[in-house]
Amino acid sequence: MDFALDETSEQIRDLARDFATNELAPRMAEIDDAHAHPWDIFKQLGELGFYGIIFPEEAGGLGLDFLTYAIVLEEIATGCFNTGLMMGVHTMSTHATYTWGSKELSEKYVPQCMAGEKLFAFALSEPDYGSDAAGIKTRAVKKDGGYVINGTKAWITFGEAADYFLVMATVDPELKSKGITAFIVEKGWDGLSFGEPEKKMGGNGLITSQVILEDVFVPEENRVGDEGVGLKIALGALDGGRIGIAANATGVMRRAFDESLKYAKERIQFGREIIRFQSMQFKFADMAAKIEASSLLTKKAAWLKGKGLPCTKEASIAKLISTDFANEVCSEAVQVMGAYGYMQDYPVERLLRYIKCTQIFEGTNEIQRIVIAKHFM
Numbered sequence: 264m265d266f267a268l269d270e271t272s273e274q275i276r277d278l279a280r281d282f283a284t285n286e287l288a289p290r291m292a293e294i295d296d297a298h299a300h301p302w303d304i305f306k307q308l309g310e311l312g313f314y315g316i317i318f319p320e321e322a323g324g325l326g327l328d329f330l331t332y333a334i335v336l337e338e339i340a341t342g343c344f345n346t347g348l349m350m351g352v353h354t355m356s357t358h359a360t361y362t363w364g365s366k367e368l369s370e371k372y373v374p375q376c377m378a379g380e381k382l383f384a385f386a387l388s389e390p391d392y393g394s395d396a397a398g399i400k401t402r403a404v405k406k407d408g409g410y411v412i413n414g415t416k417a418w419i420t421f422g423e424a425a426d427y428f429l430v431m432a433t434v435d436p437e438l439k440s441k442g443i444t445a446f447i448v449e450k451g452w453d454g455l456s457f458g459e460p461e462k463k464m465g466g467n468g469l470i471t472s473q474v475i476l477e478d479v480f481v482p483e484e485n486r487v488g489d490e491g492v493g494l495k496i497a498l499g500a501l502d503g504g505r506i507g508i509a510a511n512a513t514g515v516m517r518r519a520f521d522e523s524l525k526y527a528k529e530r531i532q533f534g535r536e537i538i539r540f541q542s543m544q545f546k547f548a549d550m551a552a553k554i555e556a557s558s559l560l561t562k563k564a565a566w567l568k569g570k571g572l573p574c575t576k577e578a579s580i581a582k583l584i585s586t587d588f589a590n591e592v593c594s595e596a597v598q599v600m601g602a603y604g605y606m607q608d609y610p611v612e613r614l615l616r617y618i619k620c621t622q623i624f625e626g627t628n629e630i631q632r633i634v635i636a637k638h639f640m
């Protein structure tokens with residue numbers, strides 16, 4: 264296993280680092296407070312080629328590996344967690360279409376998404392079916408050369424900002440998981456509407472809302488893969504998605520570490536900088552260890568995925584450990600900064616409010632433990 268990057272991958276990592284430092288980090292609060300999709304940033308990432316990292320050159324991508332993608336995502340999240348999440352979800356839906364969709368479907372939707380011209384959401388969860396994704400009730404009924412879809416999807420990242428939705432629906436509830444099928448639905452189609460943007464604890468630079476399908480007609484050619492393989496597509500996409508969340512969490516931890524360390528080197532109490540107290544140094548030692556462990560676990564899962572090797576367990580381990588550690592690190596960063604850390608004038612309270620959701624979406628951390636346990640049962 265080798266995490267060394269070649270020259271091209273190093274260049275794109277450096278580009279991401281510069282972009283995160285110079286363009287994203289100064290705007291993290293502004294983006295988060297906007298309660299609207301950050302379209303300018305979304306398009307800039309497309310222009311930089313970041314959505315095309317894992318796509319082959321013949322498909323218009325950069326032809327790089329999943330390890331490079333995870334490393335770039337970590338850099339981006341260090342500058343702005345909303346942007347990191349945006350890149351992860353958008354790439355996940357686009358790549359699932361490329362992997363599982365027909366050639367025609369791929370040629371129609373993938374290039375615009377890679378270029379950052381169109382935004383692609385992932386719609387699996389429902390109000391009554393979150394962890395129990397195999398139970399989803401959104402129904403697709405075959406009719407007139409296509410399918411009529413009815414159902415409600417819940418907590419969908421991007422909400423009405425998205426142009427395209429990768430929607431999971433069942434063609435036959437009796438078949439349970441074997442009836443779940445994936446479809447691409449476009450904004451603007453009759454019968455598609457949206458709930459009000461959810462009021463969230465954090466991560467407010469991206470809209471989250473219900474996506475409501477009422478008699479939405481989807482042509483047969485917009486089915487992604489065969490009937491019945493939708494859950495396989497969703498879970499396969501989530502292997503990559505979870506590595507993306509792990510990278511996102513690692514980036515957020517690095518930001519929390521940097522912000523609180525800078526403060527600890529300046530804050531004077533009892534006549535000395537607080538970093539000179541050994542108990543403070545131990546906090547930073549623990550934080551550094553958690554960041555390093557998370558980054559390495561994420562790279563291991565990403566390396567396996569890039570080689571086309573099984574990585575479901577490793578993706579879950581990376582997601583579980585990185586997001587649990589990130590919650591601890593962000594909380595410690597606030598603690599280091601005392602009352603200032605709790606105030607909105609400093610960035611760390613924002614990191615702490617955001618990071619909680621990384622333990623919930625793309626499979627809660629309890630579900631990650633179930634996935635991991637299956638490998639030794």
Ligand SMILES: Cc1cc2nc3c(=O)[nH]c(=O)nc-3n(C[C@H](O)[C@H](O)[C@H](O)COP(=O)(O)OP(=O)(O)OC[C@H]3O[C@@H](n4cnc5c(N)ncnc54)[C@H](O)[C@@H]3O)c2cc1C
Pocket residue numbers: 352385386387388390391392393394395417418419420421466471620623624625626627628629630633
């Ligand atoms: C900010 C945000 C963005 C999201 N974006 C998207 C999106 O873009 N697309 C999408 O499809 N979904 C999205 N989701 C939904 C997310 O994937 C679900 O919230 C998640 O899968 C958990 O489902 P749930 O909230 O219904 O919790 P539930 O499944 O009801 O779980 C509640 C609690 O019970 C636990 N639990 C459930 N089953 C078990 C079990 N078998 N064993 C042990 N514990 C269990 C869970 O771990 C959790 O602690 C998003 C959620 C959030 C918060």
